[in-house]
Amino acid sequence: MGEVESKILLEVRDLVTAFDTDAGQLTAVDGVSFAVRRGRTLGIVGESGCGKSVTAMSIMRLLPQPMGKILKGEVLFDGRNLATVPAEDMRSIRGNRISMIFQEPMTALNPVHRIGKQICEVLTQHNDLSPDDAWQQAVEMLDKVGIPSPEIRATEYPHQLSGGMRQRVVIAIALACGPELVIADEPTTALDVTIQAQILQLINNLQRDLGMSVMLITHDLGVIAETCDEVCVMYAGRVVERAPVKELFANPRHAYTQGLLSSIPRLNGTPKSELQTIDGMVPALSELKPGCRFALRSGREHAPELLVERQTLKEISTDHWVEACPVCTRG
Amino acid sequence: MNNGTAILSTDNLRMHFPVKGGVFQRAVAACKAVDGVSLTIMPGETLGLVGESGCGKSTLGKTIARLYEPTSGGIAFEGNELADLSRRQLKPFRREIQMIFQDPYESLNPRHTVGTIVEEPFVIHKMGTRAERQQWVADLLAKVGLPESAAGRYPFEFSGGQRQRIGIARALALKPRLLICDEPVSALDVSIQSQVLNLLMELQREMGLSYLFISHDLAVVKHISDRIAVMYLGRIVELAPAEEIYNNPVHAYTKALISAIPVPDPTHVPDRVILEGDVPTPIDPPDGCRFAPRSGAEHSSEMLETLPPFKEISPGHWVEACPVCAPVRHAR
Numbered sequence: 106m107g108e109v110e111s112k113i114l115l116e117v118r119d120l121v122t123a124f125d126t127d128a129g130q131l132t133a134v135d136g137v138s139f140a141v142r143r144g145r146t147l148g149i150v151g152e153s154g155c156g157k158s159v160t161a162m163s164i165m166r167l168l169p170q171p172m173g174k175i176l177k178g179e180v181l182f183d184g185r186n187l188a189t190v191p192a193e194d195m196r197s198i199r200g201n202r203i204s205m206i207f208q209e210p211m212t213a214l215n216p217v218h219r220i221g222k223q224i225c226e227v228l229t230q231h232n233d234l235s236p237d238d239a240w241q242q243a244v245e246m247l248d249k250v251g252i253p254s255p256e257i258r259a260t261e262y263p264h265q266l267s268g269g270m271r272q273r274v275v276i277a278i279a280l281a282c283g284p285e286l287v288i289a290d291e292p293t294t295a296l297d298v299t300i301q302a303q304i305l306q307l308i309n310n311l312q313r314d315l316g317m318s319v320m321l322i323t324h325d326l327g328v329i330a331e332t333c334d335e336v337c338v339m340y341a342g343r344v345v346e347r348a349p350v351k352e353l354f355a356n357p358r359h360a361y362t363q364g365l366l367s368s369i370p371r372l373n374g375t376p377k378s379e380l381q382t383i384d385g386m387v388p389a390l391s392e393l394k395p396g397c398r399f400a401l402r403s404g405r406e407h408a409p410e411l412l413v414e415r416q417t418l419k420e421i422s423t424d425h426w427v428e429a430c431p432v433c434t435r436g
Numbered sequence: 437m438n439n440g441t442a443i444l445s446t447d448n449l450r451m452h453f454p455v456k457g458g459v460f461q462r463a464v465a466a467c468k469a470v471d472g473v474s475l476t477i478m479p480g481e482t483l484g485l486v487g488e489s490g491c492g493k494s495t496l497g498k499t500i501a502r503l504y505e506p507t508s509g510g511i512a513f514e515g516n517e518l519a520d521l522s523r524r525q526l527k528p529f530r531r532e533i534q535m536i537f538q539d540p541y542e543s544l545n546p547r548h549t550v551g552t553i554v555e556e557p558f559v560i561h562k563m564g565t566r567a568e569r570q571q572w573v574a575d576l577l578a579k580v581g582l583p584e585s586a587a588g589r590y591p592f593e594f595s596g597g598q599r600q601r602i603g604i605a606r607a608l609a610l611k612p613r614l615l616i617c618d619e620p621v622s623a624l625d626v627s628i629q630s631q632v633l634n635l636l637m638e639l640q641r642e643m644g645l646s647y648l649f650i651s652h653d654l655a656v657v658k659h660i661s662d663r664i665a666v667m668y669l670g671r672i673v674e675l676a677p678a679e680e681i682y683n684n685p686v687h688a689y690t691k692a693l694i695s696a697i698p699v700p701d702p703t704h705v706p707d708r709v710i711l712e713g714d715v716p717t718p719i720d721p722p723d724g725c726r727f728a729p730r731s732g733a734e735h736s737s738e739m740l741e742t743l744p745p746f747k748e749i750s751p752g753h754w755v756e757a758c759p760v761c762a763p764v765r766h767a768r
């Protein structure tokens with residue numbers, strides 16, 4: 106993909122999302138900002154619990170109710186703020202202009218309906234189509250996502266398919282309406298590398314053919330390197346670093362990004378050598394401080410004010426943003 | 437294979453499960469989860485085992501640990517044949533072979549304290565006094581990098597990586613010689629994963645442990661293993677030293693598997709063999725080359741019916757020599 110500027114389709118600005126729990130209100134996403142360009146892929150990476158899925162759910166307005174709330178910020182999609190549009194408008198945007206692919210395909214599929222029917226439902230919900238035409242398009246969709254004998258498969262139920270095929274059906278459903286943006290939350294995590302390679306190639310091809318934008322959530326830096334144009338690294342509810350993919354891998358500036366990149370075993374690494382680690386673990390939501398959240402694991406002394414004062418994102422080179430904790434931003 | 441000094445060797449090991457069907461729930465077919473596996477593990481060695489979901493990795497691990505009664509074939513531990521031993525006869529060997537599992541949550545009893553969990557193997561084997569056992573538990577916790585105070589707490593109070601350490605402490609209790617690690621880091625974040633991998637490598641150096649290391653993450657396996665076995669539908673299709681298998685894969689399946697690994701380097705241009713179709717099932721698989729239906733290459737009916745020989749094509753590099761999937765020119 107070229108480096109040419111492309112228009113922004115989705116812009117998330119200072120998003121804050123919280124949950125009401127027995128232990129009080131817990132902020133899971135705390136001031137997150139990023140943008141997805143038209144026709145491009147933005148990757149979101151970070152450890153378990155850092156707020157990737159909650160960010161996606163906030164954009165889709167699918168937060169569990171009544172506990173989950175967007176407290177602050179804007180989700181600008183093609184100029185409209187999705188955080189405040191009426192629920193009804195949001196319903197028509199979802200599954201029409203924006204769709205989502207979840208990690209576990211079975212949660213997205215209805216076990217008692219034929220696969221073809223489930224695709225037809227999406228097609229007829231937003232378009233005026235005869236049942237025959239809709240079925241025909243559903244079969245074409247299955248063919249497009251690489252399901253063999255699509256006419257037969259369309260008449261089958263989800264449990265009759267393998268995990269990889271189910272995920273392809275989920276993708277077919279997500280893409281049926283020709284969305285402008287697809288949010289894929291760990292779409293290949295449950296699959297074998299061989300099937301993962303098929304699915305990622307499929308998403309890539311469809312993106313090229315249909316020109317859609319993709320927001321890809323994953324914890325796999327290999328997947329990020331291979332599929333994304335830009336990357337957003339999240340830690341404990343915040344974006345700590347954001348940059349074009351080549352820049353991020355070549356020149357990571359936040360200690361957390363550096364730690365992540367150096368702790369993965371490499372195929373060309375020295376066998377049986379000691380791996381880099383990040384000490385400790387992600388703090389619980391209830392223990393989060395307003396300042397630098399990586400301080401405790403960074404292995405570096407932080408002055409008390411760095412822990413209590415919010416560290417802002419700074420653009421250190423074109424399009425390369427880092428949470429500017431002076432201790433954790435290096436090199 | 438020269439298995440004179442091996443700590444463990446299997447000989448044409450099979451583990452079939454009956455597939456029941458019909459009104460009377462009779463066995464109508466066999467799920468050939470492990471179907472003729474011969475391999476060795478040397479003292480202090482890590483043998484990596486990779487392959488797609490359902491190819492039989494866990495079943496092979498559990499059969500070697502004799503959690504299953506093998507259908508046929510041999511399992512020799514330091515020359516002692518385990519395959520036909522009764523429960524009682526097995527008891528002394530149980531201490532020597534231990535397993536750690538993928539999901540530390542599932543394998544730890546949530547209602548027991550960590551101390552009770554780690555002490556359990558000693559209690560089962562009626563070892564030591566109460567005080568001695570408590571000392572041993574403290575030593576084990578220290579060995580895996582947990583504070584002594586962990587003994588009084590419950591599994592849910594720990595993170596995923598810490599729980600995996602608890603599982604490792606328990607597995608080490610009886611000073612085993614062979615650890616079967618079934619996806620021990622798959623549920624962990626990368627930063628925690630590297631902590632656990634370092635611990636396993638350190639324990640191996642210190643105690644001379646042997647590992648059968650099962651994982652679907654090939655970069656992890658490559659890092660930790662001395663040799664790697666690639667499994668497909670119940671059989672080993674290729675076996676070689678770790679570097680060799682990555683640099684010179686011979687079998688078409690190994691090539692596809694290696695090429696599918698996403699490389700964490702955006703300047704890397706993948707040269708990918710995309711496999712057609714899905715991971716197949718081991719129910720009534722073909723007798724000959726099992727990879728034939730996914731290889732995208734024509735196989736003669738003879739190749740589909742006769743089992744290809746397992747050949748050593750260079751020192752220590754073995755491959756199931758299907759003429760189509762693994763054309764071997766200088767076979768010995």
Ligand SMILES: Nc1ncnc2c1ncn2[C@@H]1O[C@H](COP(=O)(O)OP(=O)(O)OP(=O)(O)O)[C@@H](O)[C@H]1O
Pocket residue numbers: 124126131133151152153154155156157158159160169172173324390
């Ligand atoms: N319904 C909820 N009620 C309370 N807290 C929640 C709820 N859903 C999520 N959280 C919390 O919000 C935080 C962010 O969760 P999220 O699911 O976004 O993480 P993630 O980055 O997607 O992690 P993973 O990689 O494990 O999927 C976590 O601490 C989680 O416990």
Ligand SMILES: Nc1ncnc2c1ncn2[C@@H]1O[C@H](COP(=O)(O)OP(=O)(O)OP(=O)(O)O)[C@@H](O)[C@H]1O
Pocket residue numbers: 453454467468469487488489490491492493494495496652717718
């Ligand atoms: N106890 C059992 N009874 C019947 N069939 C079984 C049993 N255990 C495993 N199988 C079958 O044996 C085959 C191999 O399963 P196994 O769990 O060994 O695969 P695996 O390689 O470990 O896969 P994964 O990577 O998903 O863990 C599968 O088809 C599985 O359904």
Ligand SMILES: [Mg+2]
Pocket residue numbers: 157158159290
């Ligand atoms: Mg998530």
Ligand SMILES: [Mg+2]
Pocket residue numbers: 493494495618
């Ligand atoms: Mg398994």
